[in-house]
Amino acid sequence: MQTLYRSLLNVLPRLGVQVLDLGSGTAVLSRRGKRKRTAVGREADLVTRGSGRYAVTRVRPDTWVVARGRGDPSGAWTNVRLGDTGAHLLYDAGSDERTFQLAAATYLCGHHVAGLLEKYEVNCVFDVGANAGQYGRRLRQLGYTGRIVSFEPTEEAFGKLEKAAKDDPEWWVFPFALGREEATQSMHVGWATMNSLLGASDYGKERYRRFAKDRTEEIEIRRLDSVMDKALAGLTDPRPYLKMDTQGYDLEVFAGAGERIEEFVGLQSEVAVLRLYEGSPGMSEAVAAYEDSGFGITGMYPVTREDTTGRVVEFDCVMMRAAAAPK
Structure with a gap:
């Protein structure tokens, strides 16, 4: 014998009412559009x-x-x-394994850096090789609110950088590169995010088609120690962090800090296992130079990997000065 409830469910469709019977005395009624049930565990249903x-x-x-x-x-x-x-x-x-791993590394590196900036009370990030401002935007998204000082020498990229920073009073931008010596030099451009003061290596040309189209632009190079006072102006207790992504030129930027490198509580550098640029230092050489100046590795994150072999081409190396950690 049918219950009154069950009888009503049978009659309603004749009256133009859609019925989705979920059992246990529960039903969904609707005038328009058929409803579908998807089980969610043992205690819930998704009705769409x-x-x-x-x-x-x-x-x-x-x-x-x-x-x-x-x-x-x-x-x-x-x-x-x-x-x-x-x-x-x-x-x-x-997901493709290589794509997934590199995306995960980018995410983890960003959060690792953001955590260290907070832990070490960093209030000024030197963003060297800023390109269009990708790094600065990521810092803001991750919650960093201190000063960012970005350096980008190429005309096209600097225009995009200016636009990215224009509404952020604590994000300063400068249209020149940093290096060991102050000079004017030709820079290889037209390589998107991979513009460099160094020419492409044979390995780099084989890996990236963009290196085949080579044009140059005259850019200005300054020493890091010559711009630090201006960059840190107004900070009562400067605690700077140095991020370098200059396509093989990071050690030259680092050398340009001179003795003032001791003022930095940490750094981030793109170090090469497989060299994309002629004359660029290998990973062991770069890391050794940073360690000799008192920095210790806190994280290594792959930036690019070969499709065919799985070998890492470059790492983002994050290092901090342990003596600078707040007590």
Whole structure:
């Protein structure tokens, strides 16, 4: 014998009402659009309108992530618990391994640096090789509110950098490069984010087609120690951090700090395992120079890897001066 509830469910469709019976005395009624049920664990249901397919990934006993896509996306997401941090990593199981690893390294490096800037009470970041301001924007997104001083010598990139920083009074920009000696020099440009004062190596030319189109631009080079007073002006207790991404020229920038390198509480440098530029230092040479000046490695993150062999081409090397850590 049918209950009154069940009888009503059977009658409603004749009256133009859509019925989605969820069982256990629960139903969803709608006038327009067919509803679909997707089970979410044992205690919940996802009710959607239309014929789209959804994938439900359980993150914690009381937390699910719902994704919509074409076809059947079930099983497309992988949930990984990150130790005892309470954090979880969700990623598309179909992601290319190399692309996924490099993206994860970029994310981890950014958060590592942001944490160190806070821990070491950094109030001025020297952004050398700023390009269009990507690094400065990332720092702001990660919560850094102190001063950023960016250096970019090429005309096109500097225009974009100026635009990125124009509404940020604590982000200063300068249209020149930094190096060992003050000079005017030709810079290889037209290589997008890889413009360099050094020519491409044979390995670099083989790896990147962009190196085949070579043109130069005259740029100004200053020493780091000659601009520090202006960059740090107004800070009562300067605690600077040096980020270098100059396509093989980082050690020249570092040398230009002279004895004032001792004022920096940390640094970040792109170090090469496989050299893309003629005359650039290898990773061991660069790291040794930084260590000789009192910096110790806190993190190494791959920037690029070879598709065919998996070898790392360059690392982002993050280093801090342990003696500068606040007590």
